[in-house]
Amino acid sequence: MRFNRILISTTLVIVALVVQVSVLARLQLPGATPDLLLLTVLGLALVYGHTSGAIIGFGAGLLADLAPPADHAVGRYALVLCVIGYAAGLTKPESGQHRSATAPMVVVAVAAVSSTLLYAGVGALVGDTAARHVGIVGLLLTATLYDLLLAPFTVPVVMAIARRADPDPLSETTSGGTGAGGDNAIGWISGGSGGKLARGGMKPRRGSGLVGARGGGMLSRATSRTSVGRIKDVKRL
Incomplete structure (x- = not known):
């Protein structure tokens, strides 16, 4: 006690x-x-x-x-x-x-x-x-x-x-916990800053992890598009 x-x-x-x-x-x-x-x-x-x-x-x-x-x-x-x-x-x-x-x-x-x-x-x-x-x-x-x-x-x-x-x-x-810095504070840090970066409020530096993440997302999208095009070509044949 x-x-x-x-x-x-x-x-x-x-x-x-x-x-x-x-x-x-x-x-x-x-x-x-x-x-x-x-x-x-x-x-x-x-x-x-x-x-x-x-x-x-x-x-x-x-x-x-x-x-x-x-x-x-x-x-x-x-x-x-x-x-x-x-x-x-x-x-x-x-x-x-x-x-x-x-x-x-x-x-x-x-x-x-x-x-x-x-x-x-x-x-x-x-x-x-x-x-x-x-x-x-x-x-x-x-x-x-x-x-x-x-x-x-x-x-x-x-x-x-x-x-x-x-x-x-x-x-x-x-x-x-919700008012003084519990889950809301974590959500504000993650969600709020992520929202600002997504809107373009903060410009990331070149070579940073954010650019790499975006570049990786663009590469994955391009790869998925090419793979889909190949699958469609095979189906056409």
Whole structure:
């Protein structure tokens, strides 16, 4: 990962974790708690891809495991966010940017359900049965609802900050290659100069490659004409 990505990802993750622990966790909402940290990881993974998404997810989950008042095994949420960040990064298009907001919202909904199920599954493996007492169905519904309501105010902001801090070269070449000197510049050099030479705007020197190319074209035309005349004579005979 680049230094800009590490810096901006660490800053956003720390801010999201502080807001979640100090504000969202104290709202006492029914069911699950809005997962601002998950939405931040999703926004960064949608911009940086699956590899960076997995690394950021693991680091963010590890911070959440160590931050008070965490009462679960260390590494549990790190594993969940690592898998979620990797899977969300796989949905990044080749152009580097999503054309509409539908795909990110679908990713948020699937991630909310998947993270809850993975968290409960890992907890069952280590002997944590808290999800059974609360009710897994209620957790799934409330987690998905809260994350979808919070996503329009979080994910686009995170994605915009991530792109501005460390622009994607794929999106730059896709959007700016035609204007700033990509294929158009090559076409302008080849097509434009060739057009001027063909019109006679620039006089080539004698003995240059252009004259040789023209001379070769005239010789080939003359040769083709003579060969055609010979073929016609043979046909006449």
